Amino acid sequence: MLRALDIRDMLIIDRLELTFQPGLNALTGETGAGKSILLDSLGFVLGWRGRAELVRQGAEQGEVVAEFELPEGHPAHAVLADAGLPGGEELILRRVNTAEGRKTAWVNDRRCSGEVLRALSGTLIELHGQHDDRGLLNPRGHRAMLDAYAEAEDKLAAVRSAWGQMSTARKVLAQTEAALTSMRAEEEFLRHSVAELDKLDPQPGEDADLDARRRMMQGAERIRDDVARAFALMGGDGAEGAMADAVRWLEGVSDHAEGQLEEPIAALGRALIELGEAQDGVNSCLQVLEFNPSELEQIEERLFAIRALARKHDVAPDELGPFADTLRDRLNRLDASDADISDKRAAVAAAQATYDKAAEALSSLRQSAARALDKAVMGELAPLKMERAVFQTEIAPGDPGPDGIDAVAFTVATNPGAPSGPLNKIASGGELSRFLLALKVCLTGEDSARTMIFDEIDRGVGGATADAVGRRLASLAHGGQVLVVTHSPQVAARAAHHWRVQKQVAGDQTLSTVTPLSVPDRIDEIARMVAGDTITDEARAAARALLEA
Numbered sequence: 001m002l003r004a005l006d007i008r009d010m011l012i013i014d015r016l017e018l019t020f021q022p023g024l025n026a027l028t029g030e031t032g033a034g035k036s037i038l039l040d041s042l043g044f045v046l047g048w049r050g051r052a053e054l055v056r057q058g059a060e061q062g063e064v065v066a067e068f069e070l071p072e073g074h075p076a077h078a079v080l081a082d083a084g085l086p087g088g089e090e091l092i093l094r095r096v097n098t099a100e101g102r103k104t105a106w107v108n109d110r111r112c113s114g115e116v117l118r119a120l121s122g123t124l125i126e127l128h129g130q131h132d133d134r135g136l137l138n139p140r141g142h143r144a145m146l147d148a149y150a151e152a153e154d155k156l157a158a159v160r161s162a163w164g165q166m167s168t169a170r171k172v173l174a175q176t177e178a179a180l181t182s183m184r185a186e187e188e189f190l191r192h193s194v195a196e197l198d199k200l201d202p203q204p205g206e207d208a209d210l211d212a213r214r215r216m217m218q219g220a221e222r223i224r225d226d227v228a229r230a231f232a233l234m235g236g237d238g239a240e241g242a243m244a245d246a247v248r249w250l251e252g253v254s255d256h257a258e259g260q261l262e263e264p265i266a267a268l269g270r271a272l273i274e275l276g277e278a279q280d281g282v283n284s285c286l287q288v289l290e291f292n293p294s295e296l297e298q299i300e301e302r303l304f305a306i307r308a309l310a311r312k313h314d315v316a317p318d319e320l321g322p323f324a325d326t327l328r329d330r331l332n333r334l335d336a337s338d339a340d341i342s343d344k345r346a347a348v349a350a351a352q353a354t355y356d357k358a359a360e361a362l363s364s365l366r367q368s369a370a371r372a373l374d375k376a377v378m379g380e381l382a383p384l385k386m387e388r389a390v391f392q393t394e395i396a397p398g399d400p401g402p403d404g405i406d407a408v409a410f411t412v413a414t415n416p417g418a419p420s421g422p423l424n425k426i427a428s429g430g431e432l433s434r435f436l437l438a439l440k441v442c443l444t445g446e447d448s449a450r451t452m453i454f455d456e457i458d459r460g461v462g463g464a465t466a467d468a469v470g471r472r473l474a475s476l477a478h479g480g481q482v483l484v485v486t487h488s489p490q491v492a493a494r495a496a497h498h499w500r501v502q503k504q505v506a507g508d509q510t511l512s513t514v515t516p517l518s519v520p521d522r523i524d525e526i527a528r529m530v531a532g533d534t535i536t537d538e539a540r541a542a543a544r545a546l547l548e549a
Helices: 036-045 076-083 114-124 139-152 154-184 186-198 206-234 239-256 260-288 294-313 317-381 429-444 463-477 491-493 518-531 538-549
Strands: 002-010 012-018 023-026 061-069 089-096 105-106 110-112 126-131 389-399 404-413 451-453 479-484 497-506 510-514
Touching: 002 036, 002 139, 012 036, 012 510, 023 036, 023 451, 036 061, 036 089, 036 126, 036 239, 036 451, 036 479, 076 114, 089 114, 089 139, 105 114, 110 154, 110 239, 126 139, 126 429, 139 317, 139 429, 154 186, 186 294, 186 317, 206 239, 206 294, 206 317, 239 260, 294 317, 317 389, 317 429, 389 429, 404 429, 429 463, 451 463, 451 497, 463 479, 463 491, 491 518, 497 518, 518 538
Parallel strands: 023 479, 023 497, 126 451, 451 479
Antiparallel strands: 002 012, 002 061, 061 089, 089 105, 105 110, 389 404, 497 510
16 A cells, blocks of 8 residues: 655655555546646656656756555565565665656665566556556557456466476477487487497507507517527526536535635525526516517507597597497487487377366366456446446457467447447547556555546546445455545545545746645635636535535
């Protein structure tokens, strides 16, 4: 509920403080007195796009502060939470416009963007009038209004859930098909590469081992003769024989050397053992150096094959094994892809069937609710002197989406047999106002979360019709809050609270003021609305009669 509006230096308002109440609040005054400026100022603090020049002439900046009361569960709490703004039972919006056109906004003393203000305004205010493209005249919102009237929350949630599951299934199928198409394009490469790698079967570390063996074989011819000569010099005809002879001679005379030869003989024994180990090592080397030339050719052939495959696939030789496993896995997935695609297409078909069923159930509910809404609106049109008009909720096939398969539009025909069309294209000013009021009465139900504003919705009607408009506005305001800008005395008389908007000239400045009216003041104001500038006793009597009716 809108509790207060504080306006400073906006258009022809220098300072204005208004306190609003629950129920029906009426703003009256002569044409041009500034009633629309109040709505412009309220729209400004709510982030609506409106007039470019708002700051009062001569002022440095204009400012509007709006204070709202937010009960628990009000949808504005969710907007505040999403924006990271402080909440509570009180919501204070403040917006400043400098003379240069720079705009700054605050929510509960926290800076915010115009986008956040507009998101909040959708939960706080409903504006209805002949030029309202945000509410009932906007066909894009008609489906949501019908769903609210039909209490279709559960069925709508089922459709949205089914749409989400179907969208996910389609996305997964598309990704799988794209991956399969990519794999199909390289199927020949995969099969050839896997076969080639499997045939070669490279092992970890094999490249280094083959390279070492190759280099050794290449150098074997150059070093083998030297190694063989060295081995011969260590044998029985060389060092080994000489050392054995030396040991034998020394042992033959050691008994006569008084122990002086024992240590040398022991050292020679150790040397013979070391020499034997050296002979074994050299002999092993000779055996390795003895190779078949064809073996070198085989080693080089395999080494070059491994390195060629590594270059071909741009991997290290030791990575060929894991790379082969990767290609083999892709090939296995390719071979299994037909069954996988089949499963995912079945999942899409099942999700589509679930969506179709949920959408058809929602569509059926909408059809039933549309007939009930048409009947209810027609019932409201009769007291508004439009009993010959025809209101119809048209439901046509629409593009499937998260909200179902229906396109919904409210249409009217002002006379039997006349073609029907959109509200704002068919009805005249006064007819449009009454259509909007009848529709709003039927759609509102128990919803009183938002303040409703009706901008001269009674234009073009009078007498009993205007009285019917007033009664319906009062009914809408029951348990909530309605602000109506009106020129109709019958409508103003139904208000629980009444303000008069006046324009005054002070010096060289024209200023607009808004005054709350007491009961006597209301009588005079309604009498003025009845009789014009000259208020007669008869006009006052008529005003009293309207207030007492």
